[in-house]
C-alpha cells in the first residue's frame with residue numbers, strides 16, 4: 001500500500017491523507033463537520049493532515065444538518081473513491097455501497113463503514129477482498145452508534161470466551177417503546193419523532209421490523225464467537241405488534257418491554273454445540289440494568305467465562321454520536337498509514353453453527369382470556385405440565401377483555417426450550433376453556 005505521508009518531502013511536513021466521504025446525510029454530514037472543524041487536532045493525533053476531498057451524494061443541493069464547502073459535494077462517487085487514501089462509506093443500503101467499497105478495497109484503500117445491513121449480508125466477501133489486498137475494513141459505527149463495543153469484543157475479550165451478548169441495539173425502537181411506556185405515546189407519532197431526530201434508517205421498516213437489530217446481532221455474534229454469521233442466521237420479530245395493552249400488562253407485572261438482540265452459545269437437543277441468534281420484543285424486570293436504558297440509548301450486556309458480566313452503554317443512534325465512532329476508525333487507519341504496519345484482519349477461528357431459535361432457552365409471559373368456571377386453572381396448568389414447562393407465577397388479572405364474559409390469566413414460566421414453549425401455546429389455544437391467547441412475550445433477566 002502507498003504511504004503518502006512518508007513519501008512527502010521532509011521540509012513541507014507529511015502529505016495530507018485524502019479522505020473520500022460517501023454520503024452526506026445524518027451521519028455523513030457530522031463526519032464532514034468533525035473532519036473540518038477538528039482538522040488540527042486530528043492532524044496532531046494522526047501525524048499527518050486529513051484532507052476531505054469530496055462528499056458523494058445524490059443531490060448536491062439538498063438541505064444538510066451541517067454544510068461543507070459546496071465545491072466538495074459530488075455525484076461522481078467512483079472518481080472520489082479512485083483518488084482516495086481512505087474511504088468512509090455512509091450512504092447506507094446494499095448498492096451502490098457494496099460496489100464502491102469493493103472498488104476501494106480492490107485498490108488497497110482502507111474503508112470505514114457504518115453499514116450493518118451490508119456487513120450482515122456481504123461482510124465475508126468484503127473481508128476476504130480486504131485481506132487479499134492488505135486494506136482494512138473497519139465498522140465500529142455499525143453497531144450501537146457511539147458505544148465502543150466491537151473493539152472490546154474483538155480485542156479486549158479475545159483472551160476470554162464470550163458466552164452471551166444481549167443488548168438493546170436499535171435506538172429507534174427503544175425510543176418508540178420508551179415513549180409508549182412512559183408517556184402512552186402512539187406508535188406512529190413516536191416513530192415520526194425518531195425519524196425527525198435522525199435515528200431511523202432511510203427505510204424505517206428495518207428498525208421497527210427488527211432487521212436492523214438482527215444485522216447487529218449477526219455482527220456481534222461474529223465477533224463474539226469468531227465464526228461468520230449473516231442476517232439469515234437470526235430469528236427476527238419486530239415491535240409492530242406491540243400494543244398499549246401489552247405495555248399495560250408488562251407494567252402491571254413489574255416488567256418493561258425492550259427489543260433485545262441476543263446471541264448466545266447453546267447446545268441443541270441432539271447435543272450439537274452452536275449459537276442461537278434472535279431479536280424479539282422482550283419483557284425485562286424493571287430493576288434489570290437494561291430496563292433503565294431510555295430514549296435512543298443502547299446498551300449491550302456481555303457475559304464471558306472469566307470476565308463475568310460487562311455492560312456497555314451510550315447513545316445508540318444519531319449523527320454526531322455515530323460520527324464519533326466513525327472518526328475513531330478513521331484515526332486508527334490513518335495512523336497505520338502514517339506509521340506503517342499490517343492491516344487488522346478478521347479471520348474466523350471457530351466453527352459454531354447457527355442453531356434454530358427453537359433450541360433457545362427462555363421464559364415467557366402468556367396472557368389468556370379463559371372461561372370463568374371450575375377446573376379451568378387445572379386444565380391450563382396441565383398443558384404446561386404435559387410439555388415439561390414449569391410455571392413461576394399464575395395470576396388472575398384485569399384486562400381489556402374484562403367486559404367480555406370470562407377471566408384473564410397471566411402466567412409466567414420458568415426457562416424452557418423455545419420449542420416446548422411454542423408447543424405449549426399451541427395446545428393452550430386449542431383448549432375449549434381458552435377463549436383467546438391474548439399475548440405471548442418472551443422474558444429475560446429474571
Ligand code: NDP
Nearest residue numbers: 023024025026027057058059090091092114115317318322
Ligand atoms: P442518510 O439517509 O441520512 O444519508 C445517506 C447519504 O447517502 C445521503 O447524503 C445521500 O445523498 C447519500 N446517498 C444515498 N444513496 C446514494 C447514491 N446512490 N449515490 C450517492 N449518494 C447517495 O443516512 P444516515 O446518515 O442516517 O446513515 C448512513 C449509514 O450509517 C447507514 O448505513 C446507516 O445504517 C448507518 N448508521 C446510521 C446511524 C444513524 O443514527 N443515522 C447510526 C449508525 C449507523 P442525499 O443527501 O443527496 O440524499
Ligand code: HSE
Nearest residue numbers: 170171172200201317
Ligand atoms: N436506525 C438505527 C437505530 C441507527 O435506530 O439504532 C443506528 O444504527
